[in-house]
Each structure stands twice: as structure tokens, then as C-alpha cells.
Amino acid sequence: MLKLLHKYQEKLVGHGLCEPGKPLVGGVNDTVIWNRPDPLTAELEAIIAALNINSIIFARPTEPFFSILNYHCRRSDAELVPEDTETRTFLHSIPVARSMAAAEIVPLLRKRKGCVVEGHGVIAFGTVSPEQAFVVFSSIIFSAFVKFFVDYAYARHAGVADMAAAEILPDVLAAYDRFLPAEADADLESGAFTEEDDILRAMARAGQATVDARMVDSFFGNISYFAGDTVYISQTGSSLDELEGCIDACPIDNSASTGITASSELVAHRDIYLAGDSRAILHGHPKFSVIMSMLCFEAACENRGKCHIKCDKQRFVADVPVIPGEVGTGPRGLSNTLPPAVHGRRGAIVYGHGVFTVGKKDFRDAFASLSAIEALCRQTYMRIIAGPVQD
Numbered sequence: 001m002l003k004l005l006h007k008y009q010e011k012l013v014g015h016g017l018c019e020p021g022k023p024l025v026g027g028v029n030d031t032v033i034w035n036r037p038d039p040l041t042a043e044l045e046a047i048i049a050a051l052n053i054n055s056i057i058f059a060r061p062t063e064p065f066f067s068i069l070n071y072h073c074r075r076s077d078a079e080l081v082p083e084d085t086e087t088r089t090f091l092h093s094i095p096v097a098r099s100m101a102a103a104e105i106v107p108l109l110r111k112r113k114g115c116v117v118e119g120h121g122v123i124a125f126g127t128v129s130p131e132q133a134f135v136v137f138s139s140i141i142f143s144a145f146v147k148f149f150v151d152y153a154y155a156r157h158a159g160v161a162d163m164a165a166a167e168i169l170p171d172v173l174a175a176y177d178r179f180l181p182a183e184a185d186a187d188l189e190s191g192a193f194t195e196e197d198d199i200l201r202a203m204a205r206a207g208q209a210t211v212d213a214r215m216v217d218s219f220f221g222n223i224s225y226f227a228g229d230t231v232y233i234s235q236t237g238s239s240l241d242e243l244e245g246c247i248d249a250c251p252i253d254n255s256a257s258t259g260i261t262a263s264s265e266l267v268a269h270r271d272i273y274l275a276g277d278s279r280a281i282l283h284g285h286p287k288f289s290v291i292m293s294m295l296c297f298e299a300a301c302e303n304r305g306k307c308h309i310k311c312d313k314q315r316f317v318a319d320v321p322v323i324p325g326e327v328g329t330g331p332r333g334l335s336n337t338l339p340p341a342v343h344g345r346r347g348a349i350v351y352g353h354g355v356f357t358v359g360k361k362d363f364r365d366a367f368a369s370l371s372a373i374e375a376l377c378r379q380t381y382m383r384i385i386a387g388p389v390q391d
Contacts, residue, residue, distance in 0.1 A: 001027045005035040008057065008130045016062060016179050016214065017141060023059040027130055046102035047123070051109055055130040057137050060121035064175035065141045067168050068148045072096075073118035074164070080116070082147040084290055085308065085353040086139050086220065089327060094140055097123075114140050131219075138217040142287065148172070149291045149381065156385055157297055180214055191362030192227075192279055199225050199232050200247055206282060206363035207240035215284040215370055216240055221354065222263040223363075224281045226273040229253065233269055235261045264328050267335040272342050272358065280359030282366040286374035288381055293322045293349045295384070308351045317380055320373055322349045347373055 005025040012018040024044070025035040032045050044056055060066055072080050073096050080094040087093070095108035095115040105123060108115045114124030114136040122140050126132030152169070155162040186209035193199045207223050210216050221240050224233035231250045238246035248258040252270055259266055269281050296307065296315065303310040308324055309332040315322040325337035338356060341348040346369040347357035355373050359366035 001029045001033050002035070004130050005033065005055075008134045009035045011134060012057070012059060012137065015138065015211070015217065017065070017138060018059045019062055023057060025055070025057050025130055025133075027055040028053070040100065043100055043102050044123075047106055047109065047125075050102065050106045051125065053125040053127050055126040055133050056123065057125070057130065057133040058121060058123045059137070061141055062175075062179065064172035064179070065145060066121070067172060067175075069116050069122070069141075069144050070118060071148065071164060071168060072144055073116060080144060080147060082143040083150075083294065083308075083352060084143055084146050085327070085350075086285070087143045088308065088352070091136070091139055091143060094143065116140065116144070135217075135219045138219070142217055142285065145287055146290050146294070149288075150294050153291075153295055153381065153385055181212060186213070186364075186367050188364045188367060189362060190364060191359075193225065193362070194227055196232075196249070199227060200243075202363060203232065203234070203247055204243045206280075206367060207234065207243045209367060210282060210284050210370070211239075211241040213367075213371065215286040215374060216354075217285065221282075221284045222265055222269075223283065224263075224266075224269045225363075226269075226279050231266065231270050231273065233262050233266055236263050238263075265334055267329050268333075268338045268356075271335060271339040272356075275339050275343050276358075277360065278342075278358035279361055280363045280366050281356060282359070282363060282370055283354060283356045284370050285354035286370065286377070288378040289317075289349050289355045289374050290352060292317050292377040292381055293351045293353070295381075308353075311351060317349065317373075318376055319345065320347060320349055320376070321345065322351060324351050325353070327353075349373070349377075 005027050009023045009025050012023045013020050024038050026032050032048055034041050044058060048056055076096050079096055095112050097105050097108055097115050097117045100117055100120055116122055122137055124133045124136035152165045188206055189202045193202055203223050203225055219239050222234045224231055229252050232247055234243055235246045235248055248262040250259045250262050309326055311324040321341045323337045323341045325334040326332050329335045342358060347355055349355050355370055357366045357369035
């Protein structure tokens with residue numbers, strides 16, 4: 001257990017979400033074990049004792065995330081309700097606590113997987129392993145970040161003076177620049193790949209590069225490669241920076257049962273391959289791409305509030321289409337909306353969900369497109385908030 005606690009402490013720091021020495025990670029064995037001593041462990045152990053959980057994480061996030069969370073807390077009575085896909089399918093809402101008292105926090109965690117504590121940080125738990133707590137922690141930070149920028153753009157468009165957001169915006173953007181790694185060559189392998197070992201190695205390297213570039217928070221996103229009659233795809237729930245042993249080989253004729261554990265987006269990947277000449281697909285959740293996907297100023301649209309499944313507008317960021325689509329294979333699922341959107345293009349952005357890019361032979365162009373689309377979306381967002389108010 002102690003090894004696991006240190007692993008997720010290191011992941012929080014390595015992903016830039018916490019400063020070294022700040023995460024407090026506890027897990028239940030015969031007793032509660034902690035990654036380090038801290039005066040807060042007694043209160044956190046009271047939370048563990050009141051809930052049927054295996055592990056807990058508490059930490060103050062790095063900037064700009066800490067300032068963004070506190071901004072939301074000051075504007076919220078009880079909870080945050082972001083509208084990105086991670087929140088819709090995973091978090092549902094983010095409760096807000098005003099103190100570290102177990103008596104206040106336990107009722108919140110009976111209903112949700114984590115919460116924000118104003119002025120202190122984020123608490124998240126896992127029922128099986130610390131990995132679950134890590135995923136919740138990083139998802140709360142992601143969703144709060146996206147909500148901040150989406151809300152700011154809408155307020156500005158409506159002519160509402162959000163002075164609190166405007167006051168912290170320059171520091172938030174500067175801190176986010178520091179959070180991002182310096183631009184560097186991802187050093188991905190060149191293809192085309194035909195041997196399984198080469199495919200698995202190339203996928204693992206591309207997954208790690210995507211996490212290192214902070215275009216996905218490890219657990220979310222997926223990756224695949226098409227060779228012969230087989231789609232090699234990351235398993236559902238796998239982390240892109242830990243893909244060894246977590247890639248399934250799925251024949252396109254469904255002659256094997258490997259699809260059972262494969263990513264829920266297997267069918268969408270397969271149909272992209274069958275409709276074109278791509279051999280690699282990379283899916284990440286870069287933040288400004290998600291933010292831009294959620295900005296639409298047609299207030300009178302009859303599908304407002306159902307944009308993630310019912311948008312019938314042709315939307316683009318430059319040459320990149322923005323489409324609706326639920327995770328999975330339902331009638332409004334990505335398996336239906338994504339393949340035609342990607343066909344003949346470098347990629348597509350799914351509303352509230354992230355970016356899918358393709359590579360002709362390997363992951364080099366897919367990774368370059370993912371980076372370029374995110375840069376394009378940030379530039380476009382900055383023009384929106386800097387320009388005149390739209391009608």
C-alpha cells in the first residue's frame with residue numbers, strides 16, 4: 001500500500017498538479033497508512049472512518065488551479081456544475097466545503113467522489129485503490145479550469161463585468177504557461193508498423209508523450225493503431241502513460257473477445273480506419289480545445305443545453321470541425337458522429353470531450369495535429385475575449 005501511496009503522490013507532482021511534498025495520500029490496510037505525517041491526517045481519518053472507502057487524497061493544487069478553484073468557491077453556494085463530458089459522465093457535480101472539518105465534508109462525499117475545500121484544496125477518495133482518488137482529483141481540476149474560461153467568455157459576450165475573473169485572468173494565464181512544458185520534440189517512432197511489438201512500443205511512447213505534453217490527464221483519452229485486420233487500442237480505464245499490458249488487439253471482424261476490455265470508443269476508431277487510409281488515432285483532452293468546443297453564442301438555439309448530443313450546426317475552429325457525440329455506440333454516440341467528421345481532415349473536436357487526430361503511418365502527425373489544434377484553440381479563444389462584444 002505504501003508503494004501505491006507514493007506512486008500517486010509522485011504522479012500528482014509529475015503532472016504539475018501539486019508542488020513536491022504537498023500531496024497527502026492515505027490508504028487503508030489493517031490501519032490507515034499515510035505517505036507522510038501531517039496534522040490533517042486525524043481529520044482525514046475521521047472522513048475515512050465515516051465512509052466505505054479505501055484511499056483518500058488531499059492537496060492544495062498548483063497555480064493557476066488553486067486560484068481558479070477559490071474563484072469558483074466564492075461564487076458558489078453549494079456546488080459547481082461544469083458541463084464538460086468528464087463532469088457529465090464521471091463527476092456530475094463538484095461540492096464545495098468551507099472548512100476541513102470532517103463533519104462538513106463527510107455528507108458531501110457521501111454523494112460525490114470528491115470536493116473542493118475553499119482556501120485549502122481538493123479532497124478525493126477511492127473505494128478500491130488510490131488510482132481512483134487520483135483520477136477524481138485531476139478531473140476536478142480539469143473541469144474547474146474549463147468552466148472558468150467558458151464562463152468568462154460567456155459573461156463577456158453578455159456584457160457582464162466579471163471583475164473577479166478579470167482581475168485574476170492575467171496571473172491565471174501566466175501560471176498556465178508555466179504549467180505547460182517547454183515545447184520539445186516528442187521523439188516518436190516512425191512507421192508504418194507491421195510487427196506487434198513495434199506497434200505496442202510506438203503506442204506506449206505516443207501515450208506517454210501526450211501525457212508529458214499535458215494534453216490529457218493520464219487516465220482519460222485513448223490511442224489506437226490499425227495493422228492488417230486488427231485495431232490495437234488502449235483498454236477502457238487505462239492510463240496513457242502506463243500502457244504496458246493495457247492494449248487490446250481487436251480483429252475488425254469481431255472474431256476475438258478482446259473488445260470487451262477495449263476502449264469504449266473502439267467502434268469509432270474502427271470506422272475511421274475503414275473509411276480512410278489512416279493508421280493511427282490519438283485522442284486527448286487538451287483544455288482550450290474543450291473550452292472552444294463549448295462556446296456557441298446562439299442563445300436562441302432550440303438545442304441549447306443539449307449541445308453535446310443534439311447540435312445540428314456546422315461548427316468549426318478554423319478547419320477543424322466541432323461535433324456532438326456521446327461516449328459509446330448509441331444512436332447519438334461518437335461511433336456515428338466522429339468518423340465522417342474526421343474523414344479527409346487532420347482531426348475533429350468533440351463537444352466538451354476533447355480532440356481526435358489521425359496519422360497516416362504513425363503517431364508523429366497525429367501528435368503534431370493534437371498540439372497544433374490546441375494552440376489554434378487557445379489563440380482563437382484569446383481573440384474572442386480580446387475583441388469587441390459580439391451581437
